[in-house]
Amino acid sequence: MTNVRLAAIARRGIVPGDMEKIRAIIIREHGEPQAVAKIDTIDLPAPAVGEVRVRVKFSPINPADINVLEGKYPIRPELPGTPGVEGVGVVEECGAGVSSFVEGDVVLLPHRFGAWREAGNADATDLVKIAAGVPLEQAAMLRINPATALVMLRDFVTLQPGEWIAQNAANSAVGRCVIRLARHFGWRTVNVVRRADLVDELRAEGGDMVLVEGEKISAEIKSATGGAAIRLALNAVGGDSATRIAGALAPGGSIVTYGAMARQPLRVPNGQLIFQDIGWRGFWITRWYERAGETAAAALLTELAALAADGVIATPVEAAYSLDRIAEALAHAQRPQRGGKVLLRCS
Ligand SMILES: NC(=O)c1ccc[n+]([C@@H]2O[C@H](COP(=O)([O-])OP(=O)(O)OC[C@H]3O[C@@H](n4cnc5c(N)ncnc54)[C@H](OP(=O)(O)O)[C@@H]3O)[C@@H](O)[C@H]2O)c1
Known part of the structure; x- marks a missing residue:
């Protein structure tokens, strides 16, 4: 047993081989999020060979997490299980055979780890160490949303400067x-x-043009951009909003659907396909991670961590709740017109 591991065990007052009691959010069924997500105490074994014990610090409540709780997301934990698609933690103890981490390293949790817990064990190969300098709250949110934004900007159209x-x-x-x-x-x-x-807020954030949704938004986008040939549109709403932003694309342009916040089906006008050759595409970061493999995923996350450390990307946070306030946190996360993300402060 390593000294690091012995020291960690001594500090927490548990006997080697014992289970540690930790608190975690558990769902036993799907349904209304506040009704099905409960805090519970579970046993956590010592990390096995090749595993790392991580003390989870922060995890966001993303729209996908709400869909998981409702049973509407294509991938969800087996029941009973712990939700939480992404998060950040600090290495507390390394199992035998792990030399790539030391106690205190800040790590991004593996995709779909079940992050709404005080601590957990992960395969060392699935953890991504990030440099100091990224605020933990920001680190907790890197794996899903910033990754989605960056990959969508790079993978569908090769954008030229100024496009x-x-x-x-x-x-x-x-x-x-x-x-x-x-x-x-x-x-x-x-x-x-x-x-x-x-x-005004999004202009200050760096948005060149900011327009309010409406029936004439295609024409307004064209006018605001001086009739530029727009080749990429990103859609997280669906329904009429998607049809309208696709209507602002240049012939041959692509609209990438990655979300469906309005929960309305897409309506694709025949003319957009026949006469405009608009490509209607979809994107799911889960599939990207599956296809990309560990090395490419770690490279993407390391790049994003550096951008976060430099302040290039920063996601506003509206509130952080401890795990025992899960019902309040979930209600808050589902409110419209939020000013930022709702986080769980896991330990
Ligand atoms: N495909 C992927 O891999 C992937 C990855 C990440 C995220 N996503 C999806 O991307 C979307 C955004 O995620 P996020 O975490 O960035 O969201 P978020 O920060 O929680 O913000 C939600 C956004 O949706 C808007 N909204 C909510 N209901 C709406 C409606 N009925 N009509 C139009 N807009 C509505 C909100 O507008 P207000 O502020 O005005 O309420 C807000 O802008 C979600 O659908 C999420 O599932 C997909």
């Missing part, structure tokens, strides 16, 4: 990352929101 990107739900966490990353890499954004009070 325009159109997007809806522009004040969402993903939308704000798109704005900041586009500004950083030299692209321009025309941003659609559903409330006028966000216009």
Whole structure:
């Protein structure tokens, strides 16, 4: 047993081989989020060979987590299980055979770890160590939304300096990352929101144009961008909003759907396909991680961590709740017109 491991065990007052009691959010069924997510105490064994014990610090409540609780997300934990798609923690103890981490390292938790818990064990190969300098709250949110924004900006269209990107739900966490990353890499954004009070805020965030959703938004986007040939639109809303931003694309352009906040089906006008050759595409970061493999995923997350350390990306946080206030946290996360993410402060 390593000295690091013995010291960690001594500090927590547990006998080697014993289970540690930790608190975690457990769901036993799917349904209304506040009704099904309960705090409970569970046993956590010592990390096995190749595993690392991580004390979880922060994890956000993302729309996908709400869908998981409702049973509406394609991938969800086996029941009973712990939700929490992403988060950040601090290495507390290394199992035998682990030499790549030391106590105190800050690590991003593996995709779909079940992060709403005080602590957990993860395979060392699934953890990504990040440099000091990234605030823990920001680190907790890197794996899903900033990653989605950066991959969508790079993988569908090879954007040239100064090119325009159109997007809806522009004040969402993903939308704000798109704005900041586009500004950083030299692209321009025309941003659609559903409330006028966000216009100045998103301009200050770096959005070149910020428009309020409406029936004439296609024409307004074209006018705001001086008739530029827009080749990429990002859609997190669905329904009419998606049809309208696709209507602002240049022939041959692509609209990438990554969210469906309005819970309305897409409506694709025949003419957009036949006469405009608009490509309607979809993106899911879970599939990207599956296909990319560990090395590419770690490279992406390391790049994002550096951007966060430099302040290029920063996601506003509206509130952080301890695990025992899970019902309040979930209610807050589902409120419209939030000013930022709701986080769980896990330990
Ligand atoms: N495909 C992927 O891999 C992937 C990855 C990350 C995120 N996503 C999806 O991207 C979307 C945004 O996620 P996020 O975490 O960035 O969101 P978020 O920060 O929680 O913000 C939610 C956004 O949705 C807007 N919104 C809510 N209901 C709406 C409606 N009925 N019509 C139009 N807009 C509505 C909100 O506008 P107000 O502020 O005005 O309420 C806000 O801009 C979600 O659908 C999420 O599931 C997908």
